[in-house]
Amino acid sequence: MQQTAVRAARDRTEDRSGARADRGEDDARFSAFVAARWSALVRTAYLLTGDFHEAEDLVQTTLAKAYPQWRRIRDDTVAGYMRQALVNNNRSRVRRRRVVQLLTPFLPDTSAPADADQEPDVLVAALAALPERQRAVVVLRYWEDLSVEQVAHELGCSTGTVKSQASRALARLRTDPNLAGQADDLLGAL
């Protein structure tokens, strides 16, 4: 009886230490992923948001949200998972900002650029003028180099929607005043 109790206590201790070891392993795997993919994710987020600081915030929030799920994310799907999470969180961010703008419609934006290289890139400015979904399609299709099917999968829509959204996005970029004179060179026969 006593031996059984001792064995059970030992098993519990081993379980606990095993779980702790698993958690440590997960943390190490997560930290390695963050360190390796941070720059790439921030760049993707920059194209999605049009602002570098917001991009860093977006990636940081997305990674923090992914952390509790980390154990369930398979290695072969982690890149897609993070891209999808980034797009979804950006969509939430846009919605939240829209609410803030509706609630405070008359407050002027008095913030000045913090440094010189914050001067907006014309292409990023043109992308920022696109609707959120069209922007996500352009970024995933032409920056992440995903196929139409992969983009459809990550955005949770049909391939036809991806094609039509891409077509509309490129049409809008062609006529965007920020890209005046460059649109034909950039977009060519797209």
Added chain:
Amino acid sequence: MTDPLRSALADSANRRTPRPAPVVDILRAGRARRTRRRAGLAATAACAVAAAVAVPLTLPGPQVVQAAAGTGRATASSVPAPQTVVLGKGAAGGRTWWVLAVYYPVAPSGCSDLPGFPAEPALSDGPSSSGAARNKSGDATGAISTSGASGAVGTSGAGAPTAGKAQAKGYSAFTVGASTDGRTIAQLFECEANPSGWHPGSTGMYGDRGLDNAGSARVFTGQPAKSVVSATMTLSDGSTLTTRVALLPGSKAPAYAFVVPGNLQEKSLDEYNAQHHLVSHQNL
């Protein structure tokens, strides 16, 4: 063709170098989020348990439950409490009606004298009983039930009967009543004693019954297929009533009820599954 766009995007994205990855901050935020999430889940689970305990006590007819529970008589300490579920509700004749099903794990003595419900003679059949099912004795009392002892509203059959006509082995008791303002005033059909329990073949039982002598309201009850989760009834004036399917206590058999104003007729009945796909359509 897309190369210029790709390279332009790459130029734009690579114009600035991101700060080093704030791994520690992310881990801290992630852990805090996980802790909040677990706390939220625990709180939700606690609320669900509390609600599961509280709901039977706060149903529209608390007197029914309490009265029924309080009539355990000599065997009160060992008899499981009756369970009540709301099959549907609606307004008619200037009153709000609830249709309740009360399941007795152990049949009380005298199925025709179930506690909390007045005696059957206090009521008469409603003015309209289109499709009203009739039990073995020919009385139009069974809104769901079709045939007395093997009625469609089944029970688990696992009850340990104590007295009365439900003393046969494996019998348990079940009744459906209507209530307004928390007081049960109509018994829709008497206690069913069903030894075989619910089975899929007992679905498809529909019928209606008057709720009061004035004919100001009727109750329409249905026992649909197991996949059905909601039902919509179209009335003669074009208005619709929608209700969710409830699982009858004891048997887990799906059932629902509509309260139909007395001056309107049922025109059609549509049943839907969880994906809101039409399962069945009946012209009544």
